[in-house]
Amino acid sequence: MTDKSLQLTGKSLQRxxxxxxxxxxxxxxxxxxxxxxxxxxxxLWILVHIVFNGFVKANKMNILSGDESILPILMNTFYxxxxxxxxxxxxxIWTAIYLNEYAGKSKLVHLIRFAIQSLAxxxxxxxxxxxxxxxxxxxxxxxxxxxxxxxxxxxxLPIIIKTTEEALKTVPLSIREGSLALGASKLRTIKxxxxxxALPGIIISIILSIGRIVGExxxxxxxxxMVPRLAGSPLESGxxxxxxxxxxxxxxxxxxxxxxxATILVIFILFVNMISNKLAKKYNKKLKGN
Amino acid sequence: MNSKIIVDNLNFYYGNMKVLNSxxxxxxxxxxxxxxxxxxxxxxxxxxxxxxxxxxVSNVKVEGNIVLDGTDIYKxxxxxxxxxxxxxxxxKPNPFPMSIYxxxxxxxxxxxxxxxxxxxEIVERSLxxxxxxxxxxxxxxxxxxxxxxxxxxxxxIARALAVEPxxxxxxxxxxxxxxxxxxxxxxxITTLKENYTVIIVTHSMQQxxxxxxxxAFFLLGKLVEHEKTKYIFESPRDKRTKDYITGMFG
Numbered sequence: 001m002t003d004k005s006l007q008l009t010g011k012s013l014q015r016x017x018x019x020x021x022x023x024x025x026x027x028x029x030x031x032x033x034x035x036x037x038x039x040x041x042x043x044l045w046i047l048v049h050i051v052f053n054g055f056v057k058a059n060k061m062n063i064l065s066g067d068e069s070i071l072p073i074l075m076n077t078f079y080x081x082x083x084x085x086x087x088x089x090x091x092x093i094w095t096a097i098y099l100n101e102y103a104g105k106s107k108l109v110h111l112i113r114f115a116i117q118s119l120a121x122x123x124x125x126x127x128x129x130x131x132x133x134x135x136x137x138x139x140x141x142x143x144x145x146x147x148x149x150x151x152x153x154x155x156x157l158p159i160i161i162k163t164t165e166e167a168l169k170t171v172p173l174s175i176r177e178g179s180l181a182l183g184a185s186k187l188r189t190i191k192x193x194x195x196x197x198a199l200p201g202i203i204i205s206i207i208l209s210i211g212r213i214v215g216e217x218x219x220x221x222x223x224x225x226m227v228p229r230l231a232g233s234p235l236e237s238g239x240x241x242x243x244x245x246x247x248x249x250x251x252x253x254x255x256x257x258x259x260x261x262a263t264i265l266v267i268f269i270l271f272v273n274m275i276s277n278k279l280a281k282k283y284n285k286k287l288k289g290n
Numbered sequence: 291m292n293s294k295i296i297v298d299n300l301n302f303y304y305g306n307m308k309v310l311n312s313x314x315x316x317x318x319x320x321x322x323x324x325x326x327x328x329x330x331x332x333x334x335x336x337x338x339x340x341x342x343x344x345x346x347v348s349n350v351k352v353e354g355n356i357v358l359d360g361t362d363i364y365k366x367x368x369x370x371x372x373x374x375x376x377x378x379x380x381x382k383p384n385p386f387p388m389s390i391y392x393x394x395x396x397x398x399x400x401x402x403x404x405x406x407x408x409x410x411e412i413v414e415r416s417l418x419x420x421x422x423x424x425x426x427x428x429x430x431x432x433x434x435x436x437x438x439x440x441x442x443x444x445x446x447i448a449r450a451l452a453v454e455p456x457x458x459x460x461x462x463x464x465x466x467x468x469x470x471x472x473x474x475x476x477x478x479i480t481t482l483k484e485n486y487t488v489i490i491v492t493h494s495m496q497q498x499x500x501x502x503x504x505x506a507f508f509l510l511g512k513l514v515e516h517e518k519t520k521y522i523f524e525s526p527r528d529k530r531t532k533d534y535i536t537g538m539f540g
Contacts (some may be wrong), residue, residue: 172384175384177343181343183398184397196387279504
């Protein structure tokens with residue numbers, strides 16, 4: 001009898017332990033779900049809030065065609081993106097090729113890598129300040145699309161170099177040796193098989209930097225100025241979307257317009273991300289056949 | 291038989307380590323020579339010396355003379371000219387991530403052939419020589435990576451043939467393939483000796499016995515024995531060769 005009751009208490013003790021264990025597990029699981037919900041919820045909330053205020057509620061006709069028209073600002077943004085990418089991409093890709101294929105491990109190379117890393121960590125307002133002093137004032141380019149693009153191209157350089165270098169690193173030695181064994185020179189091997197194999201990574205680096213440019217405010221504000229008209233030439237000033245948004249919100253001109261601009265920015269960034277994903281997938285598929 | 295390549299007193303170092311020790315060997319025209327030996331005996335290093343692919347690795351040193359058709363390949367020839375004459379097929383199929391056609395045309399293009407019909411001809415001829423033409427002739431523009439492993443390896447052989455080499459080096463070309471693909475490649479290799487000198491590194495004794503005319507046995511960086519394959523497998527002179535081919539070690 002006593003034995004049995006002892007056994008019983010033992011069992012219930014065990015059961016208690018199991019209960020505590022499963023409770024703990026449930027708690028941690030709950031925490032995980034909550035975190036996921038919070039992250040996802042916040043993103044969704046921001047998106048819905050912006051799109052609802054900027055697109056559903058706002059008077060679109062006014063924003064698209066009237067005095068407050070956003071179209072010239074869209075065009076300015078487009079100009080700056082094209083110009084900055086055009087300046088930065090070749091320099092970035094060549095630097096990455098040098099670093100990954102030729103540089104080796106000297107002290108100088110170490111220094112260059114350190115400089116690139118530092119460049120990536122500098123807050124954008126400092127690029128803006130630098131651009132203002134060097135391009136706007138020093139080179140007398142004034143507040144202009146060109147000054148903005150030059151500043152931004154320095155800012156996105158580390159992104160392009162880093163991502164391109166990572167892509168070059170993934171090209172296997174076996175393919176390089178295959179090319180060399182056919183009598184191709186090193187340069188020919190890089191041009192003929194290494195770069196084509198790394199192309200998706202290189203394209204993604206460019207798309208990422210486009211996203212960065214479109215989202216940038218401080219550096220553009222200080223170098224491209226804030227004239228709300230279409231820039232007739234690269235030497236004229238023109239505000240970009242994010243600068244426009246900043247001014248609209250800060251000066252309280254029109255929250256409707258600000259929300260609409262934000263909507264366009266968000267949609268654009270989503271679009272850029274989608275394209276880069278699609279491209280990467282498509283290219284990988286092509287490489288793998290079918 | 292004519293000697294295609296004559297290796298005279300070759301030493302090879304990785305840093306301070308002597309990987310190959312006074313190797314003397316000749317490779318005969320239109321024959322297949324198998325290089326056998328346990329892992330780490332230096333046979334792959336030796337193969338990569340013959341097309342100077344080791345040049346791309348830092349910290350290596352080659353001493354001695356290697357003569358191809360009367361010309362010393364280290365002293366009187368640049369690696370690009372050499373590699374046009376001495377092609378290579380690797381252990382794992384390594385097709386380039388481009389179309390089947392472009393893979394084969396890569397070498398000729400590198401060496402300056404641009405005319406479309408000339409390239410077409412080379413691609414067809416090379417793929418036919420590699421027994422691959424019938425399987426891929428309708429999809430030359432498809433990615434080479436869509437081929438099976440065995441097809442990929444035959445493509446790599448076709449790619450090597452396209453630059454019209456004199457010698458073909460093969461570094462365990464079937465080790466990553468299944469038995470059927472392997473036997474296809476072995477058949478292919480035996481037909482290649484009509485026009486080329488073939489040097490093949492292999493881990494498989496049976497493969498060496500099946501396809502090669504000569505066999506060279508390497509052990510610890512030294513060439514132990516180099517003879518007609520028949521003699522090596524039937525009556526090896528060296529006890530170490532005998533122990534290795536009968537599976538006492540390796």
